[in-house]
Amino acid sequence: xxxxxxxxxxxxxxMLLVAAVSAGQLVVARAWTxxxxxxxxxxxxxxxxxxxxxxxxxxxxxxxxxxxxxxIFAVMTAWFFWYLCRETRGQGVGALVSGHHAPHLLxxxxxxxxFAALAGPAAGGGSGMVGLATxxxxxxxxxxxxxxxxxxxxxxxAYSVRxxxxxxxxxxxxxxxxxxFTPAGPALATAAAGVTSQGGPAGLASGGDSAVATxxxxxxxxxxxxxxxxxxxxxSPPERLLLSPAVVKGCRVAMGVTMAFMLLIMV
Amino acid sequence: MSDTAVGRSRAAARDRLDAxxxxxxxxxxxxALQLGLAAIWLLDxxxxxxxxxxxxxxxxxxxxTSPSNPGIVSSPINWNATLIEHHMVLLNAIFATVQLLLGLxxxxxxxxxxxxxxxxxxxxxxxxxxEGLGGVLSGAADPVNGAPGAVIIYALLAVLLWPSDxxxxxxxxxxxxxxxxxxxxxxxxxxxxxxxxxxGLTPANRAPQALHDMIxxxxxxxxxxxxxxxxxxxxxxxxxxxxxxxxxxxxxxxVAVGVYLPAPVARATLVLAIVLAAVIWVVGxxxxxxxxxxxxxxxxxPLLALLALTYWPPPRAGRSGS
Numbered sequence: 011x012x013x014x015x016x017x018x019x020x021x022x023x024x025m026l027l028v029a030a031v032s033a034g035q036l037v038v039a040r041a042w043t044x045x046x047x048x049x050x051x052x053x054x055x056x057x058x059x060x061x062x063x064x065x066x067x068x069x070x071x072x073x074x075x076x077x078x079x080x081x082i083f084a085v086m087t088a089w090f091f092w093y094l095c096r097e098t099r100g101q102g103v104g105a106l107v108s109g110h111h112a113p114h115l116l117x118x119x120x121x122x123x124x125f126a127a128l129a130g131p132a133a134g135g136g137s138g139m140v141g142l143a144t145x146x147x148x149x150x151x152x153x154x155x156x157x158x159x160x161x162x163x164x165x166x167x168a169y170s171v172r173x174x175x176x177x178x179x180x181x182x183x184x185x186x187x188x189x190x191f192t193p194a195g196p197a198l199a200t201a202a203a204g205v206t207s208q209g210g211p212a213g214l215a216s217g218g219d220s221a222v223a224t225x226x227x228x229x230x231x232x233x234x235x236x237x238x239x240x241x242x243x244x245x246s247p248p249e250r251l252l253l254s255p256a257v258v259k260g261c262r263v264a265m266g267v268t269m270a271f272m273l274l275i276m277v
Numbered sequence: 278m279s280d281t282a283v284g285r286s287r288a289a290a291r292d293r294l295d296a297x298x299x300x301x302x303x304x305x306x307x308x309a310l311q312l313g314l315a316a317i318w319l320l321d322x323x324x325x326x327x328x329x330x331x332x333x334x335x336x337x338x339x340x341x342t343s344p345s346n347p348g349i350v351s352s353p354i355n356w357n358a359t360l361i362e363h364h365m366v367l368l369n370a371i372f373a374t375v376q377l378l379l380g381l382x383x384x385x386x387x388x389x390x391x392x393x394x395x396x397x398x399x400x401x402x403x404x405x406x407x408e409g410l411g412g413v414l415s416g417a418a419d420p421v422n423g424a425p426g427a428v429i430i431y432a433l434l435a436v437l438l439w440p441s442d443x444x445x446x447x448x449x450x451x452x453x454x455x456x457x458x459x460x461x462x463x464x465x466x467x468x469x470x471x472x473x474x475x476x477g478l479t480p481a482n483r484a485p486q487a488l489h490d491m492i493x494x495x496x497x498x499x500x501x502x503x504x505x506x507x508x509x510x511x512x513x514x515x516x517x518x519x520x521x522x523x524x525x526x527x528x529x530x531x532v533a534v535g536v537y538l539p540a541p542v543a544r545a546t547l548v549l550a551i552v553l554a555a556v557i558w559v560v561g562x563x564x565x566x567x568x569x570x571x572x573x574x575x576x577x578x579p580l581l582a583l584l585a586l587t588y589w590p591p592p593r594a595g596r597s598g599s
Contacts, residue, residue: 012331014366156568157500163320171316174384175308267377271323277570 013275015068021268022067028261029060034252051093052114055086056261059121063268066124066151076125083122090115113169113262120162120269124276127154151276159273166273170266173259306591307452311383311393311438313583318396318431319380321574325373329571335369336362338573342409345417350410357406375399393435400432407573413472419482420473420529421561422491423577430580433469437462437587450540453587463536466588470533470550474526483522489515492560498569503559510560528553540590547585554581 035053062079065072074082090111097105106112129152153159251257329335340358343351361368379399382392404410404426411418411426418424439456442449449455453462481487493511496504514521528549535546558564558578565576 012328013326014331014370017326017370155500157502160564160567163323164316167316167319167323171312171319171380171384174315174381175312175386263381267319267323267381270320271326274323274567275327277568 018067021271022064022071024264025060025064025067025268026071027060028264029057029064031252031257031261032056032060035258038249038252051089052111055090055114055118056265058082058086059117059265059269062121062125063265063272066272076128080122080125083118083125086118087115087122090118113173113266116162116165116169117265117269120166120273123158123162124153124269124273127158128152128276129154153273153276156277159277163270163273166266166270170263170270173263173266176259307438307440307455310434310452310583310587311389311440313586314396314431314434314438315380315383315392317380317575317579317583318376318383322373322375322377322380324565324567324572324574325369325376327570327572330369330373330573331366333362333365334571335573336365339407342407342412345415346409347414350405350414354406354409389440393439397432397435400428400435403428404432413476416479416481418476418479419491420477420525421482421488421557423562424476425469425472427565427574427577427580430469430577430584433465434580434584434587437465437584451536451588451590453584462588466536466584467533469584470529474529474533477522477526477529483519485516485518487518488521489518495561495563495566498566498571499563500568503563503568507560507563536588543588543590547589550585551582554578554585557581 032053036050036057039050039053061071061073062083065074093111094105094109094115097109097111101109324330336358339361340355343354343358346354376399379392379396382388383396385392408426408428409415409417411424411429413425418426437453437456442455443458445458450459451462453466457465476482489511492507492514496507496511499507532546532550532553535543535550537543538546555578558576562576562578563569564572565574565578566572567575
């Protein structure tokens with residue numbers, strides 16, 4: 011493998027960051043979402059993908075054997091496929107491409123392919139993964155059926171580009187009906203000025219919907235939809251940031267690009 | 278948030294949309310095409326991170342574009358190739374990152390202008406230093422294998438998809454005309470496809486075995502199905518170099534003049550252009566040799582198809598051929 015280790019380290023670090031953000035989203039959303047943690051499956055999938063990809067990129071970060079990851083991503087693929095089928099019942103065949111779970115199905119399927127098609131030093135070992143940067147064996151991991159790798163790469167890139175172009179408000183997770191989002195700029199500026207001391211998960215839980223209704227002008231989210239949006243108001247800035255659609259979008263684009271990168275360098 | 282603040286935010290959002298060339302209501306074809314360009318740049322950037330690009334082979338690949346070019350063209354290419362061989366890790370990492378950022382920048386609305394402008398500069402640099410001007414001056418240009426240099430088509434697309442409209446932009450007969458005007462856009466199309474037709478008839482490309490050898494040579498290292506496709510395609514044109522070149526040149530010439538014809542005929546020639554681009558990409562370019570692990574870019578096929586879409590007359594355009 012001639013790719014410098016520091017490049018793989020950077021990609022691995024980004025994936026660990028995505029995993030950490032996803033873990034944070036799971037924790038934070040649990041406090042906020044009263045009607046069940048919708049989209050928790052997506053955050054969980056990002057958490058696992060981040061860990062798996064970091065371990066593939068850098069040997070010292072590997073956690074589970076390939077076979078375990080194959081099972082995990084097979085289950086995840088089936089899960090998102092099932093959800094997407096449900097979406098198609100309501101939204102038609104178009105949901106296969108633009109449905110809420112479509113990109114996550116693609117990510118899961120790409121990960122499943124990646125682990126199932128691995129050849130080279132690590133394949134069949136079963137005891138763990140060899141990172142791409144490992145040069146000790148003098149070999150590198152490659153993928154069987156490289157045409158499929160190209161197809162996945164093209165789809166991942168297409169979704170990444172689409173994600174970047176989409177309105178940020180379309181990408182938020184943990185949405186609860188009636189809860190409004192507020193632009194990050196003003197929200198964070200206000201928070202920095204120390205005005206948001208009344209907020210927080212507890213405040214929201216006790217405030218209920220009446221509190222939500224007075225939090226922010228409803229049009230604000232639409233108006234600034236192309237920009238960075240913060241998460242639910244009446245929460246601390248870090249919590250808002252974790253759940254903001256822009257962060258969600260950033261994680262998804264980073265994951266898509268890194269996955270495409272990994273698939274191509276293993277062709 | 279006050280209503281005034283909301284109004285300001287709305288205006289700012291509208292400005293950003295305008296900057297991206299988008300109309301708030303309804304799908305924007307130009308934006309969709311910009312995203313296509315962004316995707317290709319992104320793929321290009323990811324390909325540049327491949328293992329082989331961090332070896333001396335990359336520098337040698339660049340140096341190979343130098344021979345037969347005039348001295349004024351080849352000297353900088355050789356200098357650049359030597360520089361890259363000496364600092365290959367750092368420079369290739371920079372190249373890959375720049376291309377990745379160009380793709381992301383075009384896809385992200387607030388940075389689309391900056392990224393498109395940067396992509397033009399970058400593409401022109403790569404066309405010279407990395408592709409030896411696509412072999413245009415050396416006689417090596419072959420329309421079936423990437424002439425006149427895939428990267429120059431990136432620059433052309435960036436110009437044609439620039440997110441601003443001439444005064445008559447709203448009534449432009451196709452997307453490519455919105456930024457530069459219909460006459461200039463058609464002239465650019467004519468020059469590009471006309472030059473492809475010309476290159477198809479150069480002595481090197483019309484030799485009896487030229488096309489056969491080129492296509493057969495693409496099979497090496499490809500997956501079985503693609504290698505078999507290349508070998509069968511090569512067998513079809515064995516010893517038929519001149520006839521194949523003439524057929525190809527005629528088809529390319531028809532495409533070249535097609536944008537000057539009435540809309541229904543223009544659409545037919547654009548379909549022909551897309552079909553040619555697909556055949557070139559699959560048979561002649563083997564998907565830019567991406568599947569061998571050695572392709573630096575997807576080559577010209579997808580770019581030619583994307584370019585054809587920018588000239589697609591919208592329904593009820595009703596333009597005349599004049």
